[in-house]
Amino acid sequence: EVQLLESGGGLVQPGGSLRLSCAASGFTFSSYGMGWVRQAPGKGLEWVSGLSDSGDNTYYADFVKGRFTISRDTSKNTVYLQMNSLRADDTAIYYCTRGDNLIDYWGQGTLVTVSS
C-alpha cells in the first residue's frame, strides 16, 4: 500500500524557515518523481514543486522560485521541501505527492501557518 507521511509543519513567523519531510513507503521510491501541492484554507489546489525520479530535475511554481527547495534522499525514501523567506500567503496545507506532474497518490498533508 502506497503511503506518504508528511511532517514538519507548524507555526512560523514571516521571514522564517521550515523544512517539510515526506516519508514514502509501499513502492519503489527511486522509480517515481515526487512533488508538493498546497491548499490555502478554503481555497483551491496550487502546484508548488516537483522533482524527477533521478533527482536531476527540479521544477517550481513562480511564487516559490528562489525561496523553496525540493530534494530527495533515496536512502531514506524521503522527499523534502525547504521553505525560506516565508510569507503570510504561504499559509496552507502542504500535500506530498507521488508524481512530479501527474499525481497518483497524495499524503494527508501538513499545515503550515505563517503568522506573527
Add this chain to the structure above:
Amino acid sequence: DIVMTQSPDSLGVSVGERATINCKASQSVLYRSNNKNYLAWYQQKPGQPPKLLISWASTRESGVPDRFSGSGSGTDFTLTISSLQAEDVAVYYCQQYDSSPYTFGQGTKLEIK
C-alpha cells in the same frame, strides 16, 4: 504558464441526473508526438486529500466507477458524471501536466440539488 479555467464554479445536480464540468486550457496540452492530452481530473471530498479520477483526459483510474468519464482534446475538456450519486459530492479539479508549472483549475464544487 498554462492557465486552467473551470466552469461552472459550482453546480447543483439531482441524484441520478448528469453532471458536467468543463475545463479550458490557455494553450493546447495535446502532445502531438504521442497524441496524448496531458490533462487529469481529481476529486476532493471534505477533509480529505484529492484523489486521481482520470488521466490522459479520458483514462479512468482503477476502481473509479464507470459513471465518471472524461473527454476533450487540445484546450477543451469535460468531466461527466452520468448518474450522480450522493457520495459524488466533492470539489473537482482539472490539472495540466504538459508543462511546468503543472497548474490546476480553480475547482468546481458539486452539490446535490
